Amino acid sequence: MPRIKVEVDGVTYEDDVEPRLLLVHYLRDRLGKVGTPVGCDTTNCGACTVLMDGMSVKSCSVLAVQADTHDITTIEGLRINGALHPMQEAFHSEHGLQCGYCTPGMIMASIDLLRENPDPSDEEIREGLEGNLCRCTGYQNIVRAVRSAAHEMSHSEVTSHD
């Protein structure tokens, strides 16, 4: 069985894994990081989105062995000193969720979107999140949440330079 060394949410793990083990199952079943859900079998829904070296990937479509030597961030690794990430705050305050099933993936994809484009238009937000499906909200409040987080994050960067 291959042995992998992977950093997940800032902690390094070394594990023997079966080659067929999906990254999302490694995260959930081995590491107990059940914040990342599985929504489909076809790489469509985006519920399982995590960041791999800072870039969004669908963790149901990456093997755990492929995460070897890489750095993974899940929704559970976003809190800084106990405080929610501004994107989590924005989804909360703008009502960007109802049942919450798509939310971890939406938030991870949204963080990746702002990394590439810190000040996206509504159209760009919709395009950036096209790989994440939501059955509940109709997306309006999700777009609003990302816009609000973009504003908040650029603002906090400016103030942190003071």
Next chain:
Amino acid sequence: MIPGSFDYLRPTTIGEAVSALAESGEDAKVLAGGQSLMPLLRLRLALPEVLVDLDHVAELREIRDTGDSVFIGAMATHHQVIKDPLVRAHAPLIAQATATVADPAVRHRGTLGGSLAHADPAGDLPAVILALDGVLIAQSAHGPREIPAADFFEDYLTSALEPAELLLGVRIPKLGTGWGFHYEKFHRTAQAWAIVGVACGVRRANGAIEECRVALTNMGPAPVRAHEVERALLGRVATQNAFKAAAAHAAEGTAPTGDLHGSAEYREHLARVLTARALTTAAGI
């Protein structure tokens, strides 16, 4: 669902990858970005005994200027291709069409080589490579082989690659000046595959069309060149009417099928309408 079990090989060079494929024979499968293969494994529609993962073959990710052409390595991700300055300068059609593929997370892992080897009739990139007269470079234990795009896409999910052959990449001839390009894709919802797509390039000199390329996505089991459209435009002045008249030939020689996204007749109609739009946009009129 959980994939069936398989042995996993992780070569780091092209030589190692080719040997791994030669040794494992027909039971091996290449894993590129996994964005088409992983769902097939999870649904157990594919049950390979050995998976040869190309993720660590760094040389396959290279995009190089080779003088009169640009070589794009098979493992160049969609994300990488969209941003690459050489691709943008010499093959902007590839960059534009790739940006319409799937969604950002899929584009971070999915590769150009995987999209071509997979040979999905609804895939956007086969028609683009066909329109640009790309040449695919493959390698097996017997040595390298060049396959023109026109011979590569054989049938539904079937390319000219042999089971133990590795796709190394694709060579795209540089097309001098005066060209305009466009990929026009029709789909109903975000992130969906093309119902029909049209890849085209138009070269004009003194207002008249000197050269023209049109290739269609999803108008049959493999991408097709719309040669009648190309011929009808030679020497014509580039006007909307000329494009519309030529585009009336777009469905000739195609063999689309009907499915839940649309009937064969609907696809023929789309091919004509989208070809006129694609040509008009490519010519910038």
